[in-house]
Amino acid sequence: MDARVDEEPGGGGQTRIQAINREIILQAALEVFSVHGFRGSTLDQIAAKAGLSKPNLLYYFRRKQDIYEAVLRDTLALWLEPLAAIRADGEPIEELRRYITFKLRMSREQPQASRLFANEILAGAPAIGGFLASDLKALVEEKAGVIRGWVTQGRLAPIDPVHLIFAIWATTQHYADFEVQIRAILGDQVDGRGFPEQAAQAVLSIILNGVRPRA
Amino acid sequence: MDARVDEEPGGGGQTRIQAINREIILQAALEVFSVHGFRGSTLDQIAAKAGLSKPNLLYYFRRKQDIYEAVLRDTLALWLEPLAAIRADGEPIEELRRYITFKLRMSREQPQASRLFANEILAGAPAIGGFLASDLKALVEEKAGVIRGWVTQGRLAPIDPVHLIFAIWATTQHYADFEVQIRAILGDQVDGRGFPEQAAQAVLSIILNGVRPRA
DNA sequence: CTGACATTTGACCAATCAGTCAAGTTTCTG
DNA sequence: CAGAAACTTGACTGATTGGTCAAATGTCAG
Numbered sequence: 001m002d003a004r005v006d007e008e009p010g011g012g013g014q015t016r017i018q019a020i021n022r023e024i025i026l027q028a029a030l031e032v033f034s035v036h037g038f039r040g041s042t043l044d045q046i047a048a049k050a051g052l053s054k055p056n057l058l059y060y061f062r063r064k065q066d067i068y069e070a071v072l073r074d075t076l077a078l079w080l081e082p083l084a085a086i087r088a089d090g091e092p093i094e095e096l097r098r099y100i101t102f103k104l105r106m107s108r109e110q111p112q113a114s115r116l117f118a119n120e121i122l123a124g125a126p127a128i129g130g131f132l133a134s135d136l137k138a139l140v141e142e143k144a145g146v147i148r149g150w151v152t153q154g155r156l157a158p159i160d161p162v163h164l165i166f167a168i169w170a171t172t173q174h175y176a177d178f179e180v181q182i183r184a185i186l187g188d189q190v191d192g193r194g195f196p197e198q199a200a201q202a203v204l205s206i207i208l209n210g211v212r213p214r215a
Numbered sequence: 216m217d218a219r220v221d222e223e224p225g226g227g228g229q230t231r232i233q234a235i236n237r238e239i240i241l242q243a244a245l246e247v248f249s250v251h252g253f254r255g256s257t258l259d260q261i262a263a264k265a266g267l268s269k270p271n272l273l274y275y276f277r278r279k280q281d282i283y284e285a286v287l288r289d290t291l292a293l294w295l296e297p298l299a300a301i302r303a304d305g306e307p308i309e310e311l312r313r314y315i316t317f318k319l320r321m322s323r324e325q326p327q328a329s330r331l332f333a334n335e336i337l338a339g340a341p342a343i344g345g346f347l348a349s350d351l352k353a354l355v356e357e358k359a360g361v362i363r364g365w366v367t368q369g370r371l372a373p374i375d376p377v378h379l380i381f382a383i384w385a386t387t388q389h390y391a392d393f394e395v396q397i398r399a400i401l402g403d404q405v406d407g408r409g410f411p412e413q414a415a416q417a418v419l420s421i422i423l424n425g426v427r428p429r430a
Numbered sequence: 431c432t433g434a435c436a437t438t439t440g441a442c443c444a445a446t447c448a449g450t451c452a453a454g455t456t457t458c459t460g
Numbered sequence: 461c462a463g464a465a466a467c468t469t470g471a472c473t474g475a476t477t478g479g480t481c482a483a484a485t486g487t488c489a490g
Contacts, residue, residue, distance in 0.1 A: 040254030202378030
């Protein structure tokens, strides 16, 4: 029969095994969904990667869609964090440098999360369209206001703030989303010690010099 | 029986109907594959969009994979064209401006081609991995050499040429690949008359000022 | 207008898909 | 250590998938 409500697999309270297996499933699902997107991924792939049987997967998540949404939800907050951290009372160039550096590090350490979103957006954002149009839009508008203020004060070159945010997203996430292409062009160099710094220096140089106020 | 070799559906010579229907199929396939990727797309979706029956699809292309590769091949050349057009004997900033402008126009006029590649790369480039590591790599290295020359001559700020190319790809293709996200944030503004110019001005301003030599 | 060939399709197939279920096994609690 | 609940799974289902095939229809040159 029904377990105590707060110990249902989908609920808040979890048993030890639930906590472990839900985490295993979400990690496996991230690896699969981030490569093939929702439609292109199968429960069998996820089950195999998680080392669980397919019915067992569906014991923890009733539907494939539920797994997908759980993975997306888990990574959404993580993804917005750095943008939210931009402070209006900071030094503009330093704030942007910190934001870009943060985003580049996330592309390096969580490339699958980046690819998961890329797949979701390419597919038309069926699962997070509402979130984009509400929370993300509000956050971008807020930070665009901050940047616009810096421009008005002459602390940044005149630039459309929203497009600047797009440019930062694009250049930083590119290293995660297009990693295969980058690896095809640069080879094992990508795994070298200096590569992250090299990429960071290039991106920071282009964008920061691109928005630095010109006398 | 076998038709004359040069009139086989897959061959070079085509009947009138073949030419028409192959084009219809490739256009429908582009629309489907660019949204859901190879694995996430179905022949039924393509057939429905093309207004043909599924067996008829397979009369012109023997396998789903063949349709996919044909669409990719058709768009690959188009995609490299602008990079190849960068000239060593041009004015650096003007050459880059032309390249960025070209890429932005392609993102606007051929967003599906951009998304098709994005999906292919995200999936690990199973179909074009070899091409990336050979042709694209060679082309990038050649143009990187050109840019490196400009830097050496002091006509561009010191910047890693390959990462500059990545940054240009990222910022320009972002408008095609993440259109849904951009639309969620900016709304119908995206359809406005001035939007392409606004985006172009922002991207050009950031990148060109980012690489302009500083005294 | 006719015959050869190109084109189209309904019916079908085996494989894979998401999801169900009843019967098992394991784990936890008192 | 017993009983209850949590967990696991083999076997299954109906739907969808890519792909086949024989038969029917359309096209076009002579």
